[in-house]
Amino acid sequence: MPALLIKNGRLIDPSQQLDRVANLLIEGHRIAGVDVPDQSADEVLDAAGQIVAPGLVDIHTELREPGLEEDETIESGTAAALAGGYTSVACLPNTDPPIDTQPSVEFVRQKAARARHCHVFVLGCVSKNREGRELAEIGSLVESGAVGFTDADRPIHNPELLRRALEYCLMFDVPILDHPEVLELSHNGIMHEGVTSMVLGLPGMPADAEDVMTARDLRLAEYTGSRLHLMNISTAGSVELIRRYKARGIRITAEVGPAHFCLTDERLRTFDAHCKVNPPLRSQHHVDACLAGLADDTIDVIASCHAPRASEKKLQELDLAPFGMVNLETTLGLVVTHLIRPGRLTWPQALAKLTVNPARVLNLDKGTLQVGAAADVTIIDPELRWTVRADQFKSRSRNTPFEGTELVGRAVRVLVDGQTRFQLA
Amino acid sequence: MTGETAELMSHPAAWTRRDLLDLESLSLAELTTILDTACAFKRATDGCRTRLPLLGGKTTANLFFENSTRTRTSFGLAAKRLGADVVDFTASSSSLSKGETFIDTAKNIEAMNVDVMVMRHRTPGAPWLLSQHVRCAVINAGDGTHEHPTQGLLDIMTIREHRGDVRGLTVALVGDIAHSRTARSNIWGLLKLGAHVIVCGPSTLVSRGWEQYGVEVAYSLDSILPRCDVLNLLRIQFERQSTRPFPSVREYALLYAMNAARMARAKKDILIMAPGPINRGVEVTPDVADGPHSVILHQVTNGLAVRMAALWLVCGVKDRTCPPATGVPTGCVVV
Numbered sequence: 040m041p042a043l044l045i046k047n048g049r050l051i052d053p054s055q056q057l058d059r060v061a062n063l064l065i066e067g068h069r070i071a072g073v074d075v076p077d078q079s080a081d082e083v084l085d086a087a088g089q090i091v092a093p094g095l096v097d098i099h100t101e102l103r104e105p106g107l108e109e110d111e112t113i114e115s116g117t118a119a120a121l122a123g124g125y126t127s128v129a130c131l132p133n134t135d136p137p138i139d140t141q142p143s144v145e146f147v148r149q150k151a152a153r154a155r156h157c158h159v160f161v162l163g164c165v166s167k168n169r170e171g172r173e174l175a176e177i178g179s180l181v182e183s184g185a186v187g188f189t190d191a192d193r194p195i196h197n198p199e200l201l202r203r204a205l206e207y208c209l210m211f212d213v214p215i216l217d218h219p220e221v222l223e224l225s226h227n228g229i230m231h232e233g234v235t236s237m238v239l240g241l242p243g244m245p246a247d248a249e250d251v252m253t254a255r256d257l258r259l260a261e262y263t264g265s266r267l268h269l270m271n272i273s274t275a276g277s278v279e280l281i282r283r284y285k286a287r288g289i290r291i292t293a294e295v296g297p298a299h300f301c302l303t304d305e306r307l308r309t310f311d312a313h314c315k316v317n318p319p320l321r322s323q324h325h326v327d328a329c330l331a332g333l334a335d336d337t338i339d340v341i342a343s344c345h346a347p348r349a350s351e352k353k354l355q356e357l358d359l360a361p362f363g364m365v366n367l368e369t370t371l372g373l374v375v376t377h378l379i380r381p382g383r384l385t386w387p388q389a390l391a392k393l394t395v396n397p398a399r400v401l402n403l404d405k406g407t408l409q410v411g412a413a414a415d416v417t418i419i420d421p422e423l424r425w426t427v428r429a430d431q432f433k434s435r436s437r438n439t440p441f442e443g444t445e446l447v448g449r450a451v452r453v454l455v456d457g458q459t460r461f462q463l464a
Numbered sequence: 465m466t467g468e469t470a471e472l473m474s475h476p477a478a479w480t481r482r483d484l485l486d487l488e489s490l491s492l493a494e495l496t497t498i499l500d501t502a503c504a505f506k507r508a509t510d511g512c513r514t515r516l517p518l519l520g521g522k523t524t525a526n527l528f529f530e531n532s533t534r535t536r537t538s539f540g541l542a543a544k545r546l547g548a549d550v551v552d553f554t555a556s557s558s559s560l561s562k563g564e565t566f567i568d569t570a571k572n573i574e575a576m577n578v579d580v581m582v583m584r585h586r587t588p589g590a591p592w593l594l595s596q597h598v599r600c601a602v603i604n605a606g607d608g609t610h611e612h613p614t615q616g617l618l619d620i621m622t623i624r625e626h627r628g629d630v631r632g633l634t635v636a637l638v639g640d641i642a643h644s645r646t647a648r649s650n651i652w653g654l655l656k657l658g659a660h661v662i663v664c665g666p667s668t669l670v671s672r673g674w675e676q677y678g679v680e681v682a683y684s685l686d687s688i689l690p691r692c693d694v695l696n697l698l699r700i701q702f703e704r705q706s707t708r709p710f711p712s713v714r715e716y717a718l719l720y721a722m723n724a725a726r727m728a729r730a731k732k733d734i735l736i737m738a739p740g741p742i743n744r745g746v747e748v749t750p751d752v753a754d755g756p757h758s759v760i761l762h763q764v765t766n767g768l769a770v771r772m773a774a775l776w777l778v779c780g781v782k783d784r785t786c787p788p789a790t791g792v793p794t795g796c797v798v799v
Contacts, residue, residue: 233673234676237642240611241588356566357587
């Protein structure tokens with residue numbers, strides 16, 4: 040078996056509370072040794088000054104295939120994931136048709152295997168056709184490989200359906216991932232409701248639209264005892280509710296995306312459709328609450344919330360432009376620039392939210408450098424300064440509000456199953 | 465050519481904008497420049513009756529993606545008074561119904577060598593998007609519920625004509641503040657010129673958020689009425705409301721209609737304004753709309769003067785130097 044020694048790097052693996060300069064040995068496609076002495080190997084990589092981490096895991100990625108290939112394909116999306124340092128992504132079922140049957144799960148897995156970029160895990164629909172009426176065939180979907188269930192950007196509106204879904208998932212030990220939003224309070228909304236939306240005359244999406252649904256979801260998670268993951272949290276109210284329920288020992292997890300820890304609704308002042316996301320960019324008060332929730336581990340996961348949209352869709356009036364921004368290739372840089380360098384999170388804390396925590400949400404044996412685990416490794420240059428240029432994205436879409444922004448920190452080499460699949464030119 | 469016309473030929477140094485998109489971002493100097501220019505144009509044209517051909521050889525295009533009679537006619541007439549050619553474009557007669565984006569439509573019209581585009585659109589910010597994709601000047605003729613700068617200017621011009629100065633006056637904007645672009649443009653213009661601004665209407669249509677800009681927020685017209693020098697009565701925008709924010713039109717009229725009984729409690733020299741179209745019997749009764757305090761038709765005439773001034777000012781600026789936005793993006797958290 041070919042051996043690869045990555046030496047002198049700062050090895051950070053939150054799954055085993057590891058953070059020291061050490062050597063990592065890979066044999067074949069598995070981790071063979073952590074903290075091993077210098078030794079000969081078929082290939083030796085000097086990672087001095089760099090961070091050697093478990094491959095990043097994203098549990099909130101839209102790959103858009105089948106049906107929406109103008110935005111992204113499984114090939115382009117997983118290439119983008121690699122370039123961003125991810126070795127595993129779980130993709131949302133908001134495709135056309137939605138992923139609510141066994142063949143559709145198998146289609147995604149086959150396409151992903153053929154692309155040979157990163158691992159792809161499939162999230163299935165909670166409800167048939169994502170209509171929020173009847174449960175999808177969750178058991179069959181689990182059998183064909185689905186690892187969690189969500190109706191993606193559509194909140195599970197009917198509380199009875201959510202309750203049944205949570206209860207039904209108990210027997211498969213898979214989580215429900217919900218996007219908490221009361222549509223009646225936010226419909227036609229374009230941005231966060233507040234003073235900025237008042238000045239701009241743009242229809243608002245109040246924070247309460249999220250808070251009310253978060254509260255409902257948490258009650259039902261407590262009542263059913265099932266695993267609930269709250270996607271894309273953005274409000275002070277949600278963070279506070281999650282903190283309270285976690286203190287009571289309820290099995291819940293939560294994520295935030297880059298949009299909600301480094302941008303505010305003031306960005307809409309340029310009427311830039313790239314800043315139109317759901318949940319919307321919030322005011323500083325909410326951003327501060329998300330930062331606090333990340334710091335005290337109320338928020339377990341930093342997700343990319345990668346939502347690629349073709350330029351012809353985004354280059355429209357704000358009411359017609361769809362929600363979403365691409366983030367697979369910018370999330371790590373944003374985490375380093377906005378969370379680690381200002382001292383809001385330590386490297387191990389941030390990496391936990393990018394590796395082992397998201398893996399645990401979906402029961403994946405990823406996000407770890409334990410001996411015997413698949414050798415998914417991301418080598419990060421923590422000091423590398425680079426400028427976001429959307430035309431260099433591997434993603435098929437360019438809808439980023441960070442164009443031209445200088446970031447610090449980037450994945451320079453990414454290994455999947457022991458093989459280098461991405462190397463920064 | 466009269467002396468005053470000759471003076472008008474020189475473009476004021478204070479105006480450097482290629483576009484007129486909003487009043488929020490205008491400086492006091494820019495605001496007074498455009499108001500003073502409008503007054504001068506009105507004088508030089510015998511009250512906007514005669515031509516002042518300063519824009520001979522120029523072409524303006526009216527791009528109205530939303531219905532309008534008054535504003536479109538006013539812009540068209542203003543351009544003609546200045547000697548420009550006018551192209552009219554309506555959404556229904558356009559390729560928009562064939563699936564073309566409005567940016568593509570606008571670029572096609574620009575390729576016919578248009579100098580100014582006057583655009584009305586249902587979506588806030590659409591003129592900003594347009595200004596990023598065309599080289600010609602852009603004037604916002606109303607973008608959804610955001611701003612309607614020339615309406616704000618003509619309202620303020622009307623107050624200045626009748627009162628000499630805006631500073632120190634108490635001006636109440638009454639009605640559907642939430643959905644009113646006229647309200648927003650008035651608020652910014654009036655605040656910059658030193659007026660005391662009150663927004664008054666049902667609590668579902670008036671945000672307390674305005675207080676942080678120094679605007680007084682009131683729900684009872686009767687309680688503020690005795691203090692007001694000017695009332696600007698806004699139309700209820702039923703077409704922009706998804707759920708009705710008050711129980712009935714009858715109840716609205718009961719609380720907010722300006723009628724003879726309320727006139728009796730108002731200041732003797734109060735000005736009654738309305739941006740139109742007015743709903744007689746809802747926000748204002750006919751006797752008040754047509755009464756001696758009403759300056760509603762003066763507003764319409766001043767609209768011509770303001771639009772002549774706007775067209776001329778933006779035509780005098782060759783390139784877009786300042787970024788076409790209400791402000792620098794400040795949303796990135798500083799680290």
